[in-house]
Amino acid sequence: MKLFEAEGKQLLKRYGVMVPQGWLKDDVPSDVNFPVVAKTQVLTGGRGKTGGIQVISDKRAMDRNISSLMQKNIKGEKVRDIYIEETVKYKREIYLSIMMDRTKRSPLIIASASGGVDIEETPQENIILVPVNSLLGLETYITKKIAIFLDVDLNKMEYLLNRLYELFIDEKAELVEINPLFVDVEDNLVAGDAKVVLSENDTRKSEHLLFTRNTEGFEERCKALKAGGVEIGGDVAIVASGAGLGMATLDIVSYFGGTANSLIDLQGHVIHDLNGAKRLIQEIKKTSPKSFLFNFYFQVASCKVLAEAIKSELGNGDVPVVVRMKGVDQEEAGNDLKLFPNIFITDNLKEACETALLYTKEVQ
Amino acid sequence: MAIIINENSKIIIQGITGKTGRSFANRMQSYQTPLVAGVTPGKGGQSVSGIPVFNFVGEAVSQFDANVSFVSVPAAHVEQAVYEAIDAGIEVIVIYTEGLDPHTSMKIITYAKLHQVTLLGPNSAGIVSPGKANVSDIHDSILTPGNIGIVSRSGTLTYEIVDLLKQHGLGISTIACLGGDPLIGTRHHEVLRDFEDDQETDLVVYLGEIGGEDELFSAEFIKDMQTPVFSYIAGVHAPPGKKMGHAGAIANRGDETAEAKQRVLEEAGAVPLDIILDLISRIQELEETKGLVLG
Numbered sequence: 001m002k003l004f005e006a007e008g009k010q011l012l013k014r015y016g017v018m019v020p021q022g023w024l025k026d027d028v029p030s031d032v033n034f035p036v037v038a039k040t041q042v043l044t045g046g047r048g049k050t051g052g053i054q055v056i057s058d059k060r061a062m063d064r065n066i067s068s069l070m071q072k073n074i075k076g077e078k079v080r081d082i083y084i085e086e087t088v089k090y091k092r093e094i095y096l097s098i099m100m101d102r103t104k105r106s107p108l109i110i111a112s113a114s115g116g117v118d119i120e121e122t123p124q125e126n127i128i129l130v131p132v133n134s135l136l137g138l139e140t141y142i143t144k145k146i147a148i149f150l151d152v153d154l155n156k157m158e159y160l161l162n163r164l165y166e167l168f169i170d171e172k173a174e175l176v177e178i179n180p181l182f183v184d185v186e187d188n189l190v191a192g193d194a195k196v197v198l199s200e201n202d203t204r205k206s207e208h209l210l211f212t213r214n215t216e217g218f219e220e221r222c223k224a225l226k227a228g229g230v231e232i233g234g235d236v237a238i239v240a241s242g243a244g245l246g247m248a249t250l251d252i253v254s255y256f257g258g259t260a261n262s263l264i265d266l267q268g269h270v271i272h273d274l275n276g277a278k279r280l281i282q283e284i285k286k287t288s289p290k291s292f293l294f295n296f297y298f299q300v301a302s303c304k305v306l307a308e309a310i311k312s313e314l315g316n317g318d319v320p321v322v323v324r325m326k327g328v329d330q331e332e333a334g335n336d337l338k339l340f341p342n343i344f345i346t347d348n349l350k351e352a353c354e355t356a357l358l359y360t361k362e363v364q
Numbered sequence: 365m366a367i368i369i370n371e372n373s374k375i376i377i378q379g380i381t382g383k384t385g386r387s388f389a390n391r392m393q394s395y396q397t398p399l400v401a402g403v404t405p406g407k408g409g410q411s412v413s414g415i416p417v418f419n420f421v422g423e424a425v426s427q428f429d430a431n432v433s434f435v436s437v438p439a440a441h442v443e444q445a446v447y448e449a450i451d452a453g454i455e456v457i458v459i460y461t462e463g464l465d466p467h468t469s470m471k472i473i474t475y476a477k478l479h480q481v482t483l484l485g486p487n488s489a490g491i492v493s494p495g496k497a498n499v500s501d502i503h504d505s506i507l508t509p510g511n512i513g514i515v516s517r518s519g520t521l522t523y524e525i526v527d528l529l530k531q532h533g534l535g536i537s538t539i540a541c542l543g544g545d546p547l548i549g550t551r552h553h554e555v556l557r558d559f560e561d562d563q564e565t566d567l568v569v570y571l572g573e574i575g576g577e578d579e580l581f582s583a584e585f586i587k588d589m590q591t592p593v594f595s596y597i598a599g600v601h602a603p604p605g606k607k608m609g610h611a612g613a614i615a616n617r618g619d620e621t622a623e624a625k626q627r628v629l630e631e632a633g634a635v636p637l638d639i640i641l642d643l644i645s646r647i648q649e650l651e652e653t654k655g656l657v658l659g
Contacts, residue, residue, distance in 0.1 A: 100466050102546045102576050102612070105473045134470045135478070172467045199465040200611065228609040230602075243544055243609025244518020244573065247598035251622075252639045254601035265609035268462075297523045299503045300387060326527070349524065350641050 001198050004041045006083045007210050008194030012178075015167040017160060018190045022085035024210070025066050033086050034058055038065055041081040041211070042074045045195075046118075050074050055087070080211050088190050093180035094150055095119055096160075097195075098132075098168045100175070107132040107168060109161070111146050115180035116192075138165040153187045160189045171208075172199040218262065218287060225280050226269035234259025235360040237289035241266050241296035249295045249353065258357040261289035271301045277309035285313070291320045293356035295349065298327030307333035315340040320359035324352035366493030367513070367538045367558040367565070368456055368482060369432055373497045376430045376454075377402045378421065378445045379437035380412050384460070388434060388501075389413045395504035397497050400428035421452040432456040434490065434499045439463040442486065446472045450479050458499050459485030459543070469547040476549055483549030487611070489519025489541035500541060502526060510535020510659050513559040513591075515552055516571035517544050518610065521598060524640060525569055532644050534658055537565040544573070544610030552578045553585040560589050566658060567592050567650070569643065570634065572625055574599035574608065574615040579625040583632035592650060594643065595634040597622035 003011065009019045023029070024041075040052035047053060052074045056062045066082050073079075093115035101108035109130045112122050119127070128149045130142050138161060147157035168176050177195040184190050198208070214220060222229025228243065236253055240246030243265045250260050264284060270276040284292070292314060296306060303325045314321050321343045325333060334345045346352050369375075375392070379385040380402025392399040393413045401416050401424035408419035424430040433449045435442060435457060442461050449457055457476065464472075464486045476483040484491055490500025494507035501519060506526055512534055516522045519541050526536065540555045542548050552572070559565045570593050572579040579597065586593050599608050599615070600622040607614040615621045619628075630636045635646055650656055 100470065100547070103578075103581075105470055105547050107470070134467075134474050169467065172465050174466060199467065228607075230606050230608060232603055240520065242518060242520025243613060244516070244521030244571070244598055245524055246520075247573065247602060247608050247613065248521050248524065248596070248640050250602065251598065251600045252641060255639045260601070263608065267609075297520060297527070299501045299519075299523060326523075 001200060001213070002043050003194075003196040003198065003208060004043065004080065004211055005039060005194050006041055006081065007208055008196040009083075009191065010210070011167065011171070011196060011208050012191050012194050016163045017167075018188055019194070020085045020088050020190060020192070022083055025082040025084060028062075028084045032084070035087050036062065037085045037087060038062065038069055039083045039085065040069050040072060040074055040079045041083055042077045042079055044075045044077045047074050052079075088182050088184055088192070090182035090184045090190070092183040093192065094152070094183060095122070095179045096164070096181045097175065097177035097179070098164055098173075099177075101131065104131045106134050107165070109142065109146060111150055113150055119179065132165070138162060152183055152189065156187060156189050173197060174199055218283065221283050222264060222280065225276050225283070227267050227280050228265035229283070230263045231287060232260045232262055234261050235290040236356050237261045237264070237284050237287065237292050239264045239266065239284065239292065239294045239296075241271070241298060245295060245297060249293065249349075252349070252353045253293070253357060256353060256357055258360065262287055266296065266306075271296075271298065271306060274305050274308055277306055278313050281309055281313040285319070289319065291322065291356045291359035293352060294321070294323045294325065295352060296325050296327070301327065302329045303327055303333035304329045304336075307336050310343070311337055311340070315343060317342060320344070320362070322346070322352050322356040322359070324349060366496050367555070367562050368491055368540060369497045369499055369538075370493055371398060371496040373398055373432045373456070374400045374428055374430045375432045375434065375497065375499060376400060376421065376424045378404075378433050378435045378449065379441075380404055380415065380417055381407045381410065382436060382438075384436040386412055388436065389415055391504070392498065395498060397499070400424065400430055421449045421454060425452045425454065430454065432458075432497075432499060434458045434460060436460045443468050443472060446483075447475060450475060450481050454481065456482045457484070458488055458490045459483065459549075460488060460490060460501070461485075462487035462545070464545070466545075466547050469545060473547060473549045484540065485543040485545070485549060487545045488543035488548070489522060491538065491540045493538045494536050500539065502539060506530060508535035509537070511537050511564055511566040512658060513537045513562065513565040513568045514539040514571065515555040515559070515568065516541050517573045517612070518571065518598065521571055521640070525571065525643065528640065528643055534647070537562060544612055546576060546612035548612075551581065553582045556582055556585050556589065556593070560591050565591060566656060567594070567647070570595040570629075572597040573610065573613045574602055574622050574625075575610075575613045575620050577620070580619065580628055583628045583634070586629065586632040586634050589633070592654075592656075593629075593634040594637060594646060595626065595629045596637040596640055596643075597625045597629075600638070
């Protein structure tokens with residue numbers, strides 16, 4: 001889960017990282033020192049380039065700019081709040097992050113002397129990548145190496161990296177990125193921005209949130225039912241017994257010239273829970289697919305639970321349904337569904353995909 | 365021969381008294397997988413499907429020379445269970461449990477590497493050498509021994525491939541499912557190397573996914589492989605930047621897409637499949653052109 005800048009800054013501060021004085025728009029004190037920087041709170045990156053950050057010189061301009069910034073739409077995202085920060089007098093802008101590296105399977109520190117720009121656009125020779133052994137932790141040689149590469153005060157970098165690493169580990173973060181990291185006129189290292197991504201599987205993360213998160217989308221509603229859902233926007237709703245099989249089914253449907261409305265991965269829960277399965281189908285129905293394609297292949301679970309849910313939610317309905325199922329109780333579950341004119345049963349994957357596609361063309 | 369596990373493996377289930385553990389124990393017993401013991405702290409002295417339950421992994425190792433563990437304990441207990449297994453001398457560990465946070469995975473993987481333990485997962489459907497040992501959720505009734513090796517991230521996609529092969533009378537040497545998480549222990553190219561060295565594997569089906577770089581490492585290895593490799597990367601039509609069910613299945617960068625990975629694998633000499641339905645016809649082509657006999 002990605003944090004808003006204001007949330008990230010609050011977290012950095014709690015761990016002892018220097019951040020500029022800052023407040024959400026309704027909490028700005030009357031004796032704030034101008035000029036200040038007004039920053040739109042969105043999760044999308046690159047807000048600076050789209051006018052989402054403004055420098056403000058006095059109180060009157062601040063009130064005016066806050067209301068105009070609140071109306072902004074940053075790359076399709078509504079602005080949640082405005083974060084007002086006092087300006088920092090700095091000599092240089094650098095880049096520092098700690099991320100979870102999939103390939104090395106360890107934390108990876110990335111540092112660059114050119115901050116304030118997208119790290120992807122920085123030339124390789126200006127970047128240093130230092131993996132950290134997760135069982136050893138952050139050793140002094142690493143902080144030295146980074147301080148010398150960046151040409152900053154050794155003690156200050158050592159302190160900052162230790163605080164940042166502590167945050168990364170304790171909060172089970174996937175990414176902590178400070179870009180730009182200011183080197184101020186007294187050589188202090190001050191976080192100009194904060195991008196923090198916490199682990200999806202960590203349940204403690206809610207204590208760091210200042211803003212509520214969207215729970216209204218299709219994906220969030222599927223997640224609440226312990227299934228995985230991705231809205232795609234085409235015709236066929238593909239419901240599969242696992243992520244790999246689901247993607248493979250999506251690829252076949254697309255290869256045959258069709259489009260998917262959504263892809264749903266049943267995961268381990270709803271396949272045993274009739275009510276959950278019914279509610280999941282109801283959610284998918286709301287996205288108005290032209291046809292349903294169920295593809296499940298169970299090694300342990302019975303086909304009967306899902307068949308029952310399909311029968312009660314989709315049997316005799318307007319939407320054509322293709323059910324391709326294999327596994328425990330396959331025959332019995334199939335016989336149960338055969339009676340419905342809008343449900344087609346097969347154990348052949350190719351035929352299932354072709355039929356689901358054909359159905360989308362018949363529906364107008 | 366088979367890779368990683370075989371009929372001489374001595375298998376334990378950590379979490380044998382749980383629902384998943386019991387169901388696996390029962391199946392392993394019914395289909396002659398060499399399961400020697402189960403472990404659940406506090407339940408030592410009980411038995412499940414006639415298999416003795418111990419409190420600690422060390423007891424199963426000293427009494428039965430256990431060397432393979434199937435871990436099906438809840439996510440919160442996986443870290444301790446795996447450290448215990450490694451310290452007790454277990455050589456191959458399958459983490460079946462899903463939902464681990466990447467920080468826990470990272471530490472477990474680092475510790476396993478330090479002790480040269482083969483770790484599959486987390487979120488792995490397991491490993492099976494048909495007719496020899498089955499430490500996976502793939503049902504023995506759909507498996508036939510043969511000379512095709514499968515390496516995959518996903519379990520459910522693998523069932524489909526196994527089924528396709530079975531319909532056409534083709535059997536399997538070993539299936540290794542490495543897990544759908546972003547951080548996994550054993551990586552794809554390590555399994556490819558084992559298959560290349562395995563006398564019983566004449567062809568490899570490699571099932572990748574969008575996200576991560578493992579397929580790119582594999583391509584480097586495939587360049588020097590003698591054994592033919594068929595590759596399929598799931599998620600060709602996945603919308604960019606979306607997490608497709610598996611925590612690891614998300615293409616954040618251009619080289620993490622299915623197309624980019626397929627291109628690199630094809631350049632390395634793998635036979636790319638656009639869709640899994642093409643597998644059989646492509647295998648038949650290979651049999652005809654190279655005179656390969658698969659069964």
